[in-house]
Amino acid sequence: MTRQCSGISQIDVASVVRNQVLSTPLLQPFLSSSLLTLGSPNAVYSALYRLLSAGKIERVGRGIYVRPDFHKQFGWIGASMLDVVEVVVRSKNEEFQVHGAEAVRKFGLST
Known part of the structure; x- marks a missing residue:
């Protein structure tokens, strides 16, 4: 059974x-705040938590996430500090x- 939030079920928000x-x-x-227009905050944060637990995203800071990339020599690579700051x-x-x-x-201009 799914809960309804403004006509959209929590499962629909998750997908x-x-x-x-x-x-x-x-x-x-x-930013997680950029996703809050998609559904209720609880549904959005639950979906982010599931993606985080599954290893699909990485938490960089409070409310900041990134999809890491895998390099065969270096392993998992996260976002650059400048991108996060921007x-x-x-x-x-x-x-x-x-x-x-x-x-x-x-x-x-330099190496």
């Missing part, structure tokens, strides 16, 4: 959340600027 998360590119962090900063409507040695490295 929609799963499809949305699995369509996210590998190594691209996303997602958090963007969610707070702030700006993020890279400078110094990181800017040089990011633009490929």
Whole structure:
């Protein structure tokens, strides 16, 4: 038996959340709050917990998840720190600027 939430069952919300998360590119962090439009918070968080338990996603921080990638020589690879910071900063409507040695490295001006 499934509970109804605004006409959508909890199982339907779980499958929609799963499809949305699995369509996210590998190594691209996303916020759990971006999925709350898909159903009730309890249903969304339950679906995320099941994906986390199954190893399909990895929790990077509070409310921040990523689909890890597997490399045959290095094993599981997570998101880069800069990608995670950009997602958090963007969610707070702030700006993020890279400078110094990181800017040089990011633009490929140094090895």
